[in-house]
Amino acid sequence: MSEVVNKATLAKETTGVLASLTTGQKNEALLVMAEALRREAQAIIAANGEDLERGRLAGTPESMLDRLALDVGRINSIAEGLQQIAVLPDPIGDTLETINRPNGLSIEKIRVPLGVIGIIYEARPNVTVDAAGLCLKTGNAVVLRGGSSALSSNRKIVEVLHTALAQTAVPPGALQLIEDPNRSSVDEMLKLNGLLDVIIPRGGSSLIQNVVLNATVPVIETGAGICHTYLDASARPDMAEQISLNAKAQRPSVCNSMETLLVHRDYAVQYLPSLAESFRTASVELRGCPETVALVPWALPVTAEDYATEYNDYILNVRIVSGLDEALRHIAEFSTKHSECIVTEETEHAARFLQEVDAAAVYHNASTRFTDGFEFGFGAEIGISTQKLHARGPMGLPALTSCKYKIYGSGQIRS
Template sequence: MTTYEMVRTKAEAAHRAAGELAVTSTVIKNKALLAMADALEAGAAEILAANAKDMEAGRANNMKESMLDRLALSQVRINAMAEGLRQVAQLEDPVGNVLDGRRLPNGLTVTKVRVPLGVIGIIYEARPNVTADAIGLCVKSGNAVILKGGSEALQSNIVIAGILTQAAEAAGIPAGAIQFVDSSDRQAVTDLIKMNGLVDVVIPRGGAGLIQAVVQNATVPVIETGIGVCHTYVDAGADYDMARAIAINAKVQRPAVCNAMETLLVHEDAAAEFLPQMLTEYFAAGVTIIGCGKTQAFDKRIRAATEADWATEYGDLRLSVKIVSGLEEALAHIAKYGTKHSECIVTSDYNHARTFQQRVDAAAVYVNASTRFTDGFEFGFGAEIGISTQKLHARGPMALPELTSSKYLISGDGQIRG
């Protein structure tokens, strides 16, 4: 069987199952999610053994530390995946929710309701937790799913997908609704994103290269999840202790993820008081600082920033720092180099906070809080498919409502149009 034939067979199976899953009861879906969570924890040893093989191969192939961090699983991370499934089970089922309704002058009743998208193809890199998150959210929202993970996480994903599929089908989810492409052939991605008529939408989740390759080559509709060149702007007169805590968390807590800060902007009137201790904390945490000329004057270890640096998602312990003249320059910098993901201002000025939130064009805009909170689990959604940085069809953490479309139900008693 060729790669195309394999992908098409999975897409056809998912397409057949999608109609049945769309009308599967909330009770059965929730039962399946809880069974899947239990199965994940019960299968932890098998998952960790598979993950160890992926990690060994990653190290042998000189995988970046940031990618290894995304790839690595532990008992804690498996438990978090299971907890995410349990949270999704507790959330309201979006399918069938009434969005609007009216009675027309001619007596027709028109009701707008949520319905599943159908078959969702999800293409992602070295994040085995995405396998659990995606399956859980698609099951709850009534969508069949075809997963194509990166080759670097293949062994982990095969085991996780197998465990979850078996538990879901045993609990009543239609056979074929969960598909995993267990091939490392890149041709599988090319084939999946062109399965018009069988796949309703594709969601890429990963680095800029993967996302752009899907966006530029897909014939199936794409929901773009973006990279995160996220900024924190420290305003003059901010609470500098709070600002330092936020700036450390945003960069250091988990630098490999898309909501980590990549550029710190500092008001020139705050620099003398704020930056020396901030830089000391960053250097102690192993952060490499890349800065503008004014920032370099604070420490000879700071490398000069290039134009490319301002636009780079490092995904590791590197940080760009720029001293700006004020809010307007900060806004202009973010507008030029930001990726519309997550942006933060630390300020004690209410008007500056309001201006920042109104004028910054991003999926999540923070005042006095770390960008690391842009996450479906943290927002109370249980999990997420990804962070959409586009404006159609969804924006921000994509959870259950974002995995639905709508249709109109019209009822009458014999009306005809004149």
């Protein structure tokens, strides 16, 4: 039996116990896990040192080493994450619907765990703890497959968490780490129907595309964000500038940041030159349509490929449009259906935009950067779903649950 099948089987064997744990038992386990991480911080940092050393020898760029690196501060904040999950309401066992049928059948729709969740991710060891905590809180077993560059860190972290769970009501087998660094272990997980109930990829677009295109296990797709902001003719210039600067430059590396600014011609003629200056001050490179370049001579010419690119960087496409209809057409063509915004003072335009744009989150007069589980008040975020099944947009704890119908009868049969 391969490591993947073996560990997924062990995880599945714990699902019955997990589904029946009380909220108190789960929260207690989360706190014990947090405590253990803090206590074993030095051992985890030592293991992390091995990963960093290997990374340096392999010539890994500093920015990636930084994402991999753990210190006491980071471990404390990871432990704090578990404590925050402990105080969130437990969705498991909630009654979602009650149906009383004329034949006397009483039907209750109850929230239950998904079962076994596979998480496939890259080199951030914080995901190991975060995913374990979110899955545990929702009564799910989890099979983790992190990037091989973080293997020593992940192995130590999971060892610490296993020791911690052994003192609690949660079976340690509920948390499994795939250690096989070969790509084949990922491929095996993707086809593990019957043992894994769902796979959630967390990482860059090539990781996500590999999962989406090859998995036979159901997937929750997360990720790609080509987000637009449309400045309507009636947009208030101060608000328009603040929102578009925030959407682009506050943190360009994330999926809810803006890649293309669409500007109504009337607005552009009056305000685009000064808005462009503000972007220049914020170190943002502009790529514009011919009309934009006419107004902002230092902007580079934009290409159709640029409109279809998620830069995650200090680069912004700017296109001048004749009005709402052209903006809607552009968005329909290039949007990845993540987050889209209109800045306008015209209520009717806002209503049309929010109705007609097909995206997880549609904004009137606010930055697309708010598409986030914490900003929505969910208290947690598993990721941002860019598909339409099961969950769409920021996913809180309920995204890690399923449901079940309990039917109470007194001898009813079907005629």
